[in-house]
Every structure is written in C-alpha cells, then in structure tokens.
Amino acid sequence: xxxxxxxxxxxxxxxxxxxxxxxxxxxxxxxxxxxxxxxxxxxxxxxxxxxxxxxxxxxxxxxxxxxxxxxxxxxxxxxxxxxxxxxxxxxxxxxxxxxxxxxxxxxxxxxxxxxxxxxxxxxxxxxxxxx
Numbered sequence: 001x002x003x004x005x006x007x008x009x010x011x012x013x014x015x016x017x018x019x020x021x022x023x024x025x026x027x028x029x030x031x032x033x034x035x036x037x038x039x040x041x042x043x044x045x046x047x048x049x050x051x052x053x054x055x056x057x058x059x060x061x062x063x064x065x066x067x068x069x070x071x072x073x074x075x076x077x078x079x080x081x082x083x084x085x086x087x088x089x090x091x092x093x094x095x096x097x098x099x100x101x102x103x104x105x106x107x108x109x110x111x112x113x114x115x116x117x118x119x120x121x122x123x124x125x126x127x128x129x130x131x
Contacts, residue, residue, distance in 0.1 A: 065092045
C-alpha cells in the first residue's frame with residue numbers, strides 16, 4: 001500500500017469514527033448529570049444507538065432569541081421560517097406564535113437558564129431516531 005492509499009484509508013476510518021460517535025452520543029447531548037443518563041438509558045448508559053428521550057430531563061433551550069431581519073432576508077431571498085410553527089413557543093421570536101411555553105419556577109442549576117415544565121422539555125434532537 002502506498003502513502004496515498006494509506007492516507008485515504010486513515011481519512012475514511014476517521015470519518016466513520018466521527019459519524020459513529022456522533023450517532024451514539026446524540027441522545028445525551030445537553031445532559032449534564034450522569035444520574036439522568038443512567039435513569040434514561042439504564043445502568044450502562046449509552047451502549048447502543050438510541051432515540052432521543054422525551055421529556056429531556058435537562059432541556060434548557062427555552063426562551064432563546066430568534067429574531068431574524070425579515071426585510072433583509074426578503075431582499076436576499078432567504079427563508080427565515082426555519083423553526084416549525086409548533087416549536088416557536090420555545091423561542092422569543094418575531095415569527096408568528098400561537099402560544100408560549102410555560103416555565104417552571106426554578107432555573108436549571110447547570111446553566112442558569114429557564115426550564116420548561118416537564119412535559120415540554122424537548123431534546124433539540126427529539127425527532128431523531130437511533131443511529
């Protein structure tokens with residue numbers, strides 16, 4: 001095997017490692033406490049491809065701003081409606097909203113951010129399936 005073939009093989013294997021590790025870690029993104037991983041995924045934590053769990057015990061991405069410049073986007077012919085209508089309630093946004101999420105009284109200890117009521121704690125990958 002020449003040096004070019006070896007380099008290509010190493011790059012290919014590195015990319016596969018990246019894809020596999022990203023898919024394995026996806027359901028535990030934004031978990032800050034090991035006990036929550038063990039509660040949601042069992043005593044061994046993540047040991048296989050898993051769906052993202054709902055509700056997410058530590059979801060905190062509530063009330064984050066998304067205020068696109070709608071006029072400028074129109075000039076550039078860019079779509080600003082990147083947040084589906086049913087999820088806009090989780091953001092402070094200039095996009096049309098039909099409802100707002102209700103927040104728990106306490107903030108998340110790890111981030112200091114507001115936390116949604118338990119049933120509304122969506123993982124930001126909540127629609128992704130295992131693998």
